[in-house]
Amino acid sequence: MDYKKNLLTVYWILAIAPFITAVPLYILMPDLVVPYDGFRFPDLGHRAGIFVFPAGWFLVNVIMYFVLKWLDRQIEGITKVLLVVLIALCLVFSTAAIVMELSFYRSAMTFY
Numbered sequence: 001m002d003y004k005k006n007l008l009t010v011y012w013i014l015a016i017a018p019f020i021t022a023v024p025l026y027i028l029m030p031d032l033v034v035p036y037d038g039f040r041f042p043d044l045g046h047r048a049g050i051f052v053f054p055a056g057w058f059l060v061n062v063i064m065y066f067v068l069k070w071l072d073r074q075i076e077g078i079t080k081v082l083l084v085v086l087i088a089l090c091l092v093f094s095t096a097a098i099v100m101e102l103s104f105y106r107s108a109m110t111f112y
Contacts, residue, residue: 018054
């Protein structure tokens with residue numbers, strides 16, 4: 001059972017990683033961001049919009065956690081496999097969030 005706790009700790013660290021990478025970008029960005037046409041979402045006009053991407057993908061990670069937890073209750077005996085799948089999905093989602101926030105940062109900084 002100890003491996004389950006350790007793998008879940010790794011999972012939640014990966015889920016929080018996009019927020020950790022967004023903090024320095026938030027500090028370095030200008031107050032008002034005039035995004036390109038692709039970023040017409042209302043919250044992306046201010047530098048706090050950099051947290052929209054990590055928040056969205058964090059929500060996906062939480063939903064996936066509860067779905068796989070439900071599957072673990074239904075199908076007993078494959079806990080390790082489900083945890084590895086959960087961590088792999090979290091790694092993909094966290095990487096996508098970090099790439100999105102970096103591209104948002106780059107587009108904001110190239111405007112200025």
